Amino acid sequence: MLFGAASTGKRVFTTSSSPGISLMQEAISYMAGAQLPVVIVNIMRGGPGLGGILPAQSDYFQSTKGGGHGDYRLLVLAPSSIQEAVDLMMLSFHLADKYRNPVMMIGDGMIGQMMEPVEFPDKYEEPELPPKTWAATGAKGRPAHIIKSLFLDPIALDKNSWILHEKYERMKKEEIRFELYNHSPKNEIMLIAYGTMARICQTAIDALKQEGISIGLFRPITLFPFPEKQIYKEATKENIRELLVVEMSTAQMFEDVERAVYGKKKVNFFGRTGGIVPPPEEVMEHVKMLLNKKSKDKKKA
Amino acid sequence: MEQDTKTIFSRPEALRDTVTHYCPGCTHGITHRIVAEVLDSLGVREKTLGVAPVGCSVFIYNYIDTDFLEAPHGRAPALATGFKRLRPDMVVFTYQGDGDLASIGMAEIIHAANRGEKITVIFINNAIYGMTGGQMAPTTISGQVTTTCPFGRDIAQTGYPIRMVELLSALGTPMYLERVTVNSPQQIIKTKRAIKKAFQYQLEGRCFSLVEVLSTCPTNWGLIPLEATKWLEDNMIPNYPLGCFKTPDDAESNHGTV
Amino acid sequence: MEQFEVTLAGFGGQGIMTAGQLLAYSGMKAGKKVVWLPSYGPEMRGGTAYCTVVISDQNIGSPVINNPYCICVFNRPSFDKFEPRVKPNGILIVNSSLINVSSQRKDITQLLIPANDIALKAGNVKTANIIILGALIGASKVLDLKIVKEIVKEKMSKKKELLDLNLKVLKQGYDLAIEELSQKEKV
Ligand SMILES: Cc1ncc(C[n+]2csc(CCOP(=O)(O)OP(=O)(O)O)c2C)c(N)n1
Ligand code: SF4
Numbered sequence: 215m216l217f218g219a220a221s222t223g224k225r226v227f228t229t230s231s232s233p234g235i236s237l238m239q240e241a242i243s244y245m246a247g248a249q250l251p252v253v254i255v256n257i258m259r260g261g262p263g264l265g266g267i268l269p270a271q272s273d274y275f276q277s278t279k280g281g282g283h284g285d286y287r288l289l290v291l292a293p294s295s296i297q298e299a300v301d302l303m304m305l306s307f308h309l310a311d312k313y314r315n316p317v318m319m320i321g322d323g324m325i326g327q328m329m330e331p332v333e334f335p336d337k338y339e340e341p342e343l344p345p346k347t348w349a350a351t352g353a354k355g356r357p358a359h360i361i362k363s364l365f366l367d368p369i370a371l372d373k374n375s376w377i378l379h380e381k382y383e384r385m386k387k388e389e390i391r392f393e394l395y396n397h398s399p400k401n402e403i404m405l406i407a408y409g410t411m412a413r414i415c416q417t418a419i420d421a422l423k424q425e426g427i428s429i430g431l432f433r434p435i436t437l438f439p440f441p442e443k444q445i446y447k448e449a450t451k452e453n454i455r456e457l458l459v460v461e462m463s464t465a466q467m468f469e470d471v472e473r474a475v476y477g478k479k480k481v482n483f484f485g486r487t488g489g490i491v492p493p494p495e496e497v498m499e500h501v502k503m504l505l506n507k508k509s510k511d512k513k514k515a
Numbered sequence: 516m517e518q519d520t521k522t523i524f525s526r527p528e529a530l531r532d533t534v535t536h537y538c539p540g541c542t543h544g545i546t547h548r549i550v551a552e553v554l555d556s557l558g559v560r561e562k563t564l565g566v567a568p569v570g571c572s573v574f575i576y577n578y579i580d581t582d583f584l585e586a587p588h589g590r591a592p593a594l595a596t597g598f599k600r601l602r603p604d605m606v607v608f609t610y611q612g613d614g615d616l617a618s619i620g621m622a623e624i625i626h627a628a629n630r631g632e633k634i635t636v637i638f639i640n641n642a643i644y645g646m647t648g649g650q651m652a653p654t655t656i657s658g659q660v661t662t663t664c665p666f667g668r669d670i671a672q673t674g675y676p677i678r679m680v681e682l683l684s685a686l687g688t689p690m691y692l693e694r695v696t697v698n699s700p701q702q703i704i705k706t707k708r709a710i711k712k713a714f715q716y717q718l719e720g721r722c723f724s725l726v727e728v729l730s731t732c733p734t735n736w737g738l739i740p741l742e743a744t745k746w747l748e749d750n751m752i753p754n755y756p757l758g759c760f761k762t763p764d765d766a767e768s769n770h771g772t773v
Numbered sequence: 774m775e776q777f778e779v780t781l782a783g784f785g786g787q788g789i790m791t792a793g794q795l796l797a798y799s800g801m802k803a804g805k806k807v808v809w810l811p812s813y814g815p816e817m818r819g820g821t822a823y824c825t826v827v828i829s830d831q832n833i834g835s836p837v838i839n840n841p842y843c844i845c846v847f848n849r850p851s852f853d854k855f856e857p858r859v860k861p862n863g864i865l866i867v868n869s870s871l872i873n874v875s876s877q878r879k880d881i882t883q884l885l886i887p888a889n890d891i892a893l894k895a896g897n898v899k900t901a902n903i904i905i906l907g908a909l910i911g912a913s914k915v916l917d918l919k920i921v922k923e924i925v926k927e928k929m930s931k932k933k934e935l936l937d938l939n940l941k942v943l944k945q946g947y948d949l950a951i952e953e954l955s956q957k958e959k960v
Binding site: 324327328329330331410413414415416417418420491492493494495 | 794797801806807808809810811833834835836837838839
Binding site: 233237 | 619
């Protein structure tokens with residue numbers, strides 16, 4: 215339905231939760247191939263299979279690495295508050311049009327159900343976009359528009375794949391978004407988390423500060439393009455000894471962080487699944503474990 | 516004394532001794548019991564495979580004591596097909612709600628029926644999505660209020676309620692199709708008869724069979740159980756006529772010559 | 774202001790979510806940051822339903838609060854589940870109409886409010902949630918009662934009689950909490 219609706223050139227979106235998004239993967243692949251701008255929201259629940267119905271972040275791979283078949287990527291945004299969800303929602307439509315590519319916003323049950331005050335801008339000023347000359351509006355006085363992903367000729371398919379690839383490279387240059395929290399040369403540990411998990415980490419960081427422990431947080435807002443270089447830059451600062459990735463999944467974004475730091479720093483992981491949202495206390499415990507381990511290591515040395 | 520006492524009513528062997536999670540007054544429980552009684556009476560519990568749907572009755576495997584598969588939403592007939600084709604000696608049934616069977620699973624049910632898979636389908640029509648909090652189903656009747664049609668189902672926007680047994684009866688493949696309900700003891704007896712027949716046709720290797728059970732969902736209809744039964748009588752039965760719509764004995768029904 | 778956290782817990786249908794939302798809207802009206810987080814989970818039918826409200830001057834980090842400062846329990850299962858979780862020096866408000874036990878903890882302030890009885894006497898058992906909300910404001914002083922009243926007026930103005938009743942019992946709950954507290958101080 216979204217495919218058909220998007221082909222009119224109007225702005226369209228749909229939303230579902232994990233199993234429904236799995237079902238849509240076929241069409242998402244087709245829409246990426248046909249370069250259709252659409253916005254999809256996935257409020258993630260625990261999987262695989264029917265899994266559970268409580269908050270999770272276990273569709274990270276599915277969202278950032280494709281999900282359907284073929285050489286394509288989605289632009290993936292992960293808000294951590296309702297205000298940010300509102301802001302990114304506006305941005306999503308813009309980015310979808312800018313790149314003629316599906317944009318996916320992922321949240322978890324917290325973001326899905328939580329209420330927070332939000333402010334809508336009085337006026338929304340959007341940078342200008344190229345006209346949608348590709349839309350199917352009726353072939354009056356122009357050659358017919360065929361919105362498709364089938365290229366039987368290998369040369370043509372190769373060309374289309376590289377056109378797509380070029381877009382993804384451009385996204386990597388222009389669209390990376392992230393946020394740093396409590397960064398200081400005193401920090402030995404850097405947390406990396408997105409969405410709800412990042413908020414929980416912020417509370418953990420505030421509480422640790424009161425105990426005299428300073429650590430920072432790197433929060434990716436775009437999950438594709440992934441802020442690899444930016445993570446590398448922060449992680450390789452001299453004061454940082456180890457990283458701790460915190461997710462509500464069994465170490466998915468963790469793999470991208472490991473790739474980003476290129477073995478330069480040790481990357482640790484802490485996560486819960488099944489709808490269990492780890493409270494700040496558990497994150498704090500993990501940070502302290504890392505710090506204790508290190509002071510022991512120091513003593514040994 | 517003891518010799519004089521005779522057990523005349525007990526829990527069927529195929530029904531586990533446990534408390535169900537169904538809401539008070541929900542008729543899923545009655546139909547579970549009927550299925551269990553039929554499995555007992557045919558003596559097939561130990562060679563039966565059930566396929567659970569997605570919906571309130573996903574937990575049927577906690578209540579009916581046979582092997583079970585848990586299917587993706589709407590895909591129970593496909594799983595049942597795969598299983599039955601490799602184990603034709605076993606008895607295979609699916610138990611599906613109207614959201615599961617008539618919405619997301621429409622393709623699977625039509626093709627399983629048309630291929631004449633030798634399986635038994637128990638189809639629970641309560642005119643709503645129960646588990647997810649009362650959204651409109653394809654079977655929601657005209658004017659019925661649900662969370663996704665708060666002003667009542669508008670047939671101009673969303674079409675007429677789908678009558679599954681009528682729809683399937685248009686297929687040429689011989690099959691057994693009957694619509695029943697469980698609003699009174701009398702109807703419960705009829706339902707048991709129909710469900711038994713549906714399993715017997717499978718045991719005889721004759722045909723695909725589907726029994727549609729008009730059911731209540733007091734919770735999402737927003738009615739107390741007694742009112743819900745009344746609502747079923749006043750609104751569902753007129754829209755969904757009861758009766759047998761097809762048996763394998765009907766001559767290559769309404770399909771002309773092939 | 775330090776961050777204020779409260780969890781309200783009870784059966785589905787006891788108005789837990791509504792009471793929490795009214796509190797959150799009131800916090801918003803008072804110019805604070807607020808978060809309202811419901812939890813229905815798979816316990817939707819007959820089990821416990823609860824929501825958490827956080828009110829703060831600063832940005833709110835984690836919406837998940839394991840040990841809130843204040844907890845209001847509306848029924849026995851939620852008492853069992855949440856009583857141990859009240860933060861030390863925090864407040865536990867117990868709907869004593871439906872809960873016939875009380876906390877033995879010495880490190881918290883406990884208020885027993887017979888909300889269902891008061892609500893029944895006032896003429897509508899469904900207002901029990903508003904009584905507890907009133908008691909919560911009275912006991913914690915997290916917000917000015919005036920602001921809560923304004924929000925109740927804004928959000929529940931559909932039926933005049935019901936609104937008046939709600940405003941009345943809100944004040945009743947508030948007064949009762951203050952009275953109980955002052956008696957405790959005397960002891
Ligand atoms: C692919 C997919 N889409 C949606 C859902 C969510 N879902 C769970 S149950 C349900 C509806 C079930 O309704 P019905 O079949 O009528 O059964 P009932 O609960 O009324 O017994 C839906 C849509 C899901 N689990 N998977
Ligand atoms: S929600 Fe409806 S179908 Fe589900 S158990 Fe309750 S009454 Fe039955």
